[in-house]
Amino acid sequence: xxERIRQAxxxxxxxxxxxxxxxxxEADLSPLFRLDTDFLDxxxxxxxxxxxxxxxxxxxVIHFAKKGFEVYGxxxxxxxxxxxxxxxxxxxxxxxxxxxxxxxxxxIKNNSFDYVILMYHSMGSIPKRKNRGIAMKELARxxxxxxxxxxxxxxxxxxxxxxxxxxxxxxxxxxxxxxxGDEIYFHGKGLGNTFIHYFTKRELAQMFHSANLKIIKxxxxxxxxxxxxxxxxxxLSGGFIFVGKK
Numbered sequence: 001x002x003e004r005i006r007q008a009x010x011x012x013x014x015x016x017x018x019x020x021x022x023x024x025x026e027a028d029l030s031p032l033f034r035l036d037t038d039f040l041d042x043x044x045x046x047x048x049x050x051x052x053x054x055x056x057x058x059x060x061v062i063h064f065a066k067k068g069f070e071v072y073g074x075x076x077x078x079x080x081x082x083x084x085x086x087x088x089x090x091x092x093x094x095x096x097x098x099x100x101x102x103x104x105x106x107x108i109k110n111n112s113f114d115y116v117i118l119m120y121h122s123m124g125s126i127p128k129r130k131n132r133g134i135a136m137k138e139l140a141r142x143x144x145x146x147x148x149x150x151x152x153x154x155x156x157x158x159x160x161x162x163x164x165x166x167x168x169x170x171x172x173x174x175x176x177x178x179x180x181g182d183e184i185y186f187h188g189k190g191l192g193n194t195f196i197h198y199f200t201k202r203e204l205a206q207m208f209h210s211a212n213l214k215i216i217k218x219x220x221x222x223x224x225x226x227x228x229x230x231x232x233x234x235x236l237s238g239g240f241i242f243v244g245k246k
Contacts, residue, residue, distance in 0.1 A: 002177040005127050008184045008195040012077065012125055018190030019079035022057040025188050029120070031226030032239075036119050036152055037063055039219060039241055043150060044069075048114030053102050053139055054122030058084030058095075065093040072113065074098040102126075102135045105142055112142045116149045121239070123207075124154060124197040129179060132197070133210055140211040140246060149213055149244045153199040155237050156181060159223035167198050204240055213244030 001009075012018070018025060026033075040060065044050070051072045052060050061073040061084060073095050075081050081099045088095055100107065102118075103126070116139050126132045143149055158164045171180045179197070187194045208215050220229040223238035 001127060004184065005177060005195055008193050009125070009127060011187075011191045011194050014077065014079075015191050016079040018188075019057065019077055019083050021190050022080075022083075025190050026120075029225075031224070032120070032221075033059060035221070035226060036241065040064075040117065040119075040150060043148065043217070043243060044115055046114075049112065049144075050115040050117070051113040051142065052117050052119075054118050054120075054125075055084060056080055056120065056122070058087060060117060060119060061095050061097075062087060062091065062093060065095050066091075069115075071095040072098065074100050074102070076101045102138060103131055105138045108142045110141055111144045111147075114144055114147050116143050116147065118149075118151045121152055121154045121196070123151060124199065125195065127179075127182065127195055127197070129203075133207065136207045136211040136213075140213055140244075143246045145246055147246045148216075149208075149246070150241065151204075151208075151244075152239060152241045153204050154196070154225075154239050155221075156198045156200060157223060157236050157238055159238060199240070201237070201240060204242055208242060208244045211244075213246055215242055216245050217243035 047069050049070045050064050053074050055061050055073040055075050057080060058073055061071050065071045073084060078099050081097050085097055123132055126135055139149060156167045170182055174180055174182060181198045183196050184193055219241040220234040220237040221239040222229050225239045229237050
C-alpha cells in the first residue's frame with residue numbers, strides 16, 4: 001500500500017475532530033440517513049442480536065437500542081467509540097461496543113448475531129478488493145445461520161457529471177497501487193484527504209456470493225441517494241442497499 005493511501009486511511013481511523021463533528025460534516029447526507037434507517041426497520045421485524053460493524057457515531061446503535069434490540073456496535077476509530085459510549089450514557093441506553101478492524105474479528109465467536117449491518121458505504125473505506133473480501137467473510141462468520149446482513153454502498157455514478165467522470169476514469173487508468181473505482185479526495189476539515197472505493201452492482205453482488213451469503217433483496221437509490229430507483233432507471237443508481245442471508 002502506498003504512503004498516500006496509508007495516510008488517507010489513517011485519517012479516518014484516527015481523526016478525533018471528525019468523530020466530534022460527524023453530523024455537521026455529513027449534514028448533506030441526512031436524507032440518506034433517514035432512508036437507510038427506514039429500510040432497516042422494514043427488514044428487521046423481529047428483535048434480536050444486532051451488530052453494527054461500522055457504526056460511526058452510532059445512529060443505528062442508538063436507534064435499535066431504543067427499539068429493544070440487543071445491540072453491539074463497532075468502529076475502528078476509537079474517538080467514534082468513545083463518542084457513542086457517551087451518547088448512550090446520556091440517553092440511558094445499553095449497547096456493547098468494540099474497537100476492532102472488521103478484517104479481523106477473531107475475538108468475536110462464530111454465529112454470534114442475528115443481524116449485521118454496514119451502512120453509509122463503510123466497506124468502501126477499505127483499500128484493495130482482497131481486503132474487502134476478507135472483511136466480508138469475517139462478517140459472514142459472526143452471523144448466525146439464517147442471519148441477515150445488510151450493506152449500503154456508493155455506486156460509481158454521482159449526482160454531478162464531474163465526479164462521475166473522475167470515477168469512471170479510474171477504469172481506464174487508476175495509477176499505481178490503486179484499483180478501478182478507487183479515489184482519494186478531500187472530505188473536509190475533519191478528515192482532510194481520505195480514501196474511498198466506489199462499487200459496481202456486479203462487484204457488490206460478487207462480495208456477497210464469495211462470502212456464501214444469498215442475496216434476498218436489492219434496493220437501488222437515485223443519484224442523490226434520498227429515494228429509490230425503479231425500472232430502467234436502476235441502471236444509473238447512485239447507491240445500493242443489498243440484503244444477504246447466511
